[in-house]
Amino acid sequence: MQMLNKTRILAIAKKEFFHIIHDPRSLIIVLILPVLQLIMFGYALNSEVSNINLGIADNSHSTQSYEIKKKFIGSDLYTVYDISNQPEAIHQAFLQQKLNAVLLIDRDMKNHQLILDGSDPNVSAYIKDYVLQTMQSGAEYLPVDVRTQMLYNPELKSSYFFVPGLIALILIMISALLTSISITREKENGTLEQLLVSPLHPLEFILGKILPYIVISMFIGLIILFFGMLLFEVVFLGNFIVFVLLSLVYVCTALSLGLMISTVSKTQMQAMMLALMITMLPTVMLSGFISPISSMPKFLQLISWIIPAKYYLKITRGLMIKGNTFTELLEPTFILIAFTMLLIVIAWKKFDKQMKELG
Amino acid sequence: MSDNEISVFTHQLSKQFGTFTAVDKVDLEVNKGEIFGFLGANGAGKSTMIRMLCGLLMPSSGEARVAGLDVFTQNEKIKMNIGYMSQKFSLYNDLTVAENIDFYGGVYSLSRQAIKSKKEEIGISLDMSDQMKRITGDIPVGLKQRLALACSMLHDPQIIFLDEPTSGVDPKVRRDFWNIIHQLAQAGKTVFVTTHFMDEAEYCHRISIMHEGKIIALDTPENLKTKYQKDSIQNVFITLIRRQKNANAQ
Secondary structure (H helix, E strand, O other): OOOOOHHHHHHHHHHHHHHHHOOHHHHHHHHHHHHHHHHHHHHHHOOOOOOEEEEEEEOOOOHHHHHHHHHHHOOOOEEEEEOOOOHHHHHHHHHOOOOOEEEEEOOOOOOOEEEEOOOOHHHHHHHHHHHHHHHHOOOOOOOOOOOOOOOOOOOOOOHHHHHHHHHHHHHHHHHHHHHHHHHHHHHHHOHHHHHHOOOOOHHHHHHHHHHHHHHHHHHHHHHHHHHHHHHHOOOOOOOHHHHHHHHHHHHHHHHHHHHHHHHHOOOHHHHHHHHHHHHHHHHHHHOOOOOOHHHOOHHHHHHHOOOHHHHHHHHHHHHHHHOOOHHHHHHHHHHHHHHHHHHHHHHHHHHHHHHHHOO | OOHHHEEEEEEEEEEEEOOEEEEEEEEEEEEOOOEEEEEEOOOOOHHHHHHHHOOOOOOOEEEEEEOOEEOOOOHHHHHHHEEEEEOOOOOOOOOEHHHHHHHHHHHOOOOHHHHHHHHHHHHHHOOOHHHOOOEHHHOOHHHHHHHHHHHHOOOOOOEEEEEOOOOOOOHHHHHHHHHHHHHHHHOOOEEEEEEOOHHHHOOOOEEEEEEOOEEEEEEOHHHHHHHHOOOOHHHHHHHHHHHHHHHHHO
16 A cells, blocks of 8 residues: 555645535535524423423312422412312313323322323323422421432433433534535546546545544534533533544544445435435434433344444533543543544445446 | 557457456557547447556456556556546536646645646646636636646646547537647647547547447558548448448348
């Protein structure tokens, strides 16, 4: 293998940079799109419950039961309705979606019952937690007093959960898209052929292509972080420099994924579809972004090992929410570096093969 | 004849794609400073031939030397000695003229100084010194074609391969372009050109006619016309192809 030539790598990088600045409209779209995605995902994914329509059937009519009712009425979270103890009435209230939950206060103040709408288990689980919490607050008369402490996210804000995930998702989508299009464009325009008869080495071409997009993708990452913190009030406990460095690694993984995609696509359209398909759904479903990997069936857990976002999610959540240090994040970092090198080698070899067989 | 004076040499050069033979045992010698035309219908094997000589495609068997370098083993060195331009005029249409020249200069590792003087040279010879900042996609097609040629020759190659350089341009532009080709040959460059315009064949020093992967005729345009007693290469071509088809039918 001949030595890599810096002039040639820079020539490619510079040219790529000119492509970007000659097309300011695309650049603006590339920069604004992530923010829109963040806002859309952020507000749509928000699973916090802001108002609970709670029916209370008081069978006790005692001072104690009145105390409980008062707690709910006094909270902003609930709109309290009186309801009769009849099963039919309760059933109707759920069917007409008037109530989210019904609390039956026991006549003897011993075994209360909470009835929830199981057709939306997520929301109901939240409501259950809230109702129990409200009942327990200042409840010195309850026989067992369990105090839970929620570490890192005491208010259970869902934004703490999805903003780091969104950074991972949006970064990999946009980065993979950028590089995959940029090479297939050269295929379509015939300029690739011109480069193939030049002394340009495929690895020089690939490195030159990645360089300018690293800058853009990193910038996008910081924009999402900024708006994520601004709009969704997410904390950032870890070291910012470590975040930048590890995001750089992730961005390189995503860009090399894009390169790999471009070696198998013939047109820009194909590359675009493929980049979105490979990055979006697997990242959303299998990275632990929405549902925990440990609760997936075994074979999906195995697949999740090759999802780069899975590792980056550990990094972002760790750095932002938990305040992890760099040494605690070495494992996911090394896995991402390994991914990047593997993808670049695959892209390079495939590309090299195509160069020799273009005919 | 010494190696220096033979720019392109092939012996029994073949290329198979699976069971299909695109180029079938071609023998060829192109001299320095010669304009060598490659004629044939689409699919006759012209492009495969040119791609093998440029190092874009590995031949299946035979021998080939370009600028005295072996196509099989000295592929990378060949690339520094040849220029290549296809009908697509591989310029970046969204970049300016100057940016295109800068880029191709960089790809051939030219020094900044060398690129700068090349730019001035191109500006003068193409009469577009004041248009360096124009977006390449906006310049007229004739100018674009000449710019593409200039960009493919920034590294002063001895041999230039032109793959259908004049398809899709009007006759006036084609004529101008052939004038440039002649100037290049006079300057000692070897020009290897494929075309399907029969009238253009008359401008070549020597031509070869390809059919189904084989060279079925190779001589100067004058000699071919005399030999087959036709008034134009167009008619020589038709006669030859017809004979070939009859031979195949029998």
